[in-house]
């Protein structure tokens with residue numbers, strides 16, 4: 001694969017990481033964001049910007065997981081806005097082999113425990129014997 005001087009696409013970056021010896025790729029982190037109070041006209045964030053996480057970023061993150069997974073053979077760990085079992089399944093269908101739950105654990109410390117129970121039920125109801133079979137199984 002020939003890389004352009006400015007490596008910008010997720011697939012290209014994932015490929016570079018794989019070729020450099022990465023065992024797996026985790027994505028995404030937060031997205032740099034801003035918010036302004038329109039009455040006081042002051043920034044809501046003391047540092048002006050901060051990392052946006054949670055459900056709002058999930059569609060962006062799922063797309064990035066999908067693109068990375070199409071470019072590498074190493075496992076992808078997906079994260080960004082996961083709070084339910086169906087969020088996990090969506091990430092897996094996009095190509096993730098594992099996931100992380102971040103922000104949801106702040107509003108419910110038992111979020112991961114509930115997601116695992118929900119995932120078990122989801123798989124049993126649909127006769128999915130191994131959750132791993134969902135990885136990359138999106139039907140286009």
Ligand SMILES: Cc1cc2nc3c(=O)[nH]c(=O)nc-3n(C[C@H](O)[C@H](O)[C@H](O)COP(=O)(O)O)c2cc1C
Pocket residue numbers: 028029030053054055057079080081082100101102103104
């Ligand atoms: C409070 C908080 C602290 C975080 N600290 C780190 C960190 O130290 N290093 C890092 O790579 N990502 C950090 N992240 C990013 C998360 O690991 C995760 O990639 C991101 O929040 C998206 O997942 P989520 O929507 O489930 O939170 C942090 C996120 C939050 C909300």
